[in-house]
Amino acid sequence: MTFKKKTPDPKAPPPKVDSLATPAALAQLRKDFADFPFIETLERRLLNPEVPGTLPIRLVDEPAEHDDPAGKKRRWHLRWINTAIPGRYQHITQGRGYAPVLWEELRSRDDIADKFEAASEVRRGDRGVDMLVKMPLPYFKLVKRAEREAALRRAKSTASQKDELQQTLGKNFGPEAADAVGKHFVGDGVRELTPRSADEMLNEPL
Numbered sequence: 001m002t003f004k005k006k007t008p009d010p011k012a013p014p015p016k017v018d019s020l021a022t023p024a025a026l027a028q029l030r031k032d033f034a035d036f037p038f039i040e041t042l043e044r045r046l047l048n049p050e051v052p053g054t055l056p057i058r059l060v061d062e063p064a065e066h067d068d069p070a071g072k073k074r075r076w077h078l079r080w081i082n083t084a085i086p087g088r089y090q091h092i093t094q095g096r097g098y099a100p101v102l103w104e105e106l107r108s109r110d111d112i113a114d115k116f117e118a119a120s121e122v123r124r125g126d127r128g129v130d131m132l133v134k135m136p137l138p139y140f141k142l143v144k145r146a147e148r149e150a151a152l153r154r155a156k157s158t159a160s161q162k163d164e165l166q167q168t169l170g171k172n173f174g175p176e177a178a179d180a181v182g183k184h185f186v187g188d189g190v191r192e193l194t195p196r197s198a199d200e201m202l203n204e205p206l
Contacts, residue, residue: 077140
């Protein structure tokens with residue numbers, strides 16, 4: 001498929017990215033590439049480049065994409081899982097809180113490529129191992145925020161543990177011992193030291 005494109009002036013300076021984001025510039029781009037088949041997809045990505053906007057699939061209790069292109073009124077976070085992986089389904093549902101999406105929940109079955117309709121859940125592929133699952137979008141955002149906050153707390157706790165340990169070692173065994181503790185510090189704290197590594201760390205020349 002061909003699409004229209006204006007021949008650029010070789011003497012003209014390249015347009016700045018910021019200047020392409022104005023409504024007038026976007027309207028001109030839409031006109032310049034009028035025959036390009038995925039203009040709407042590109043504009044949707046501009047409006048909402050983050051997850052969950054990367055999945056255009058909508059459920060029946062959500063507005064259609066043309067009514068809510070930025071996904072501001074979405075109710076569900078959707079993702080595909082590979083149920084052929086042992087324990088994957090139990091981990092995602094019971095462990096992570098996702099639920100399978102049923103075919104009747106889709107606004108349009110045409111949103112699914114390579115449909116596998118021999119099951120009540122939305123599946124795709126020859127054997128239907130890829131399953132679409134959902135989680136309430138507000139819960140997804142809260143869980144993600146809680147995960148980020150927990151990771152930040154762990155990072156701060158790790159830094160605090162390391163600093164405290166280095167101060168203790170420096171006070172009792174000198175600065176070389178304090179520096180050596182960094183070799184034995186990992187993301188979730190101090191790893192268990194073997195007798196040899198402990199001896200090496202505490203008996204380095206002062």
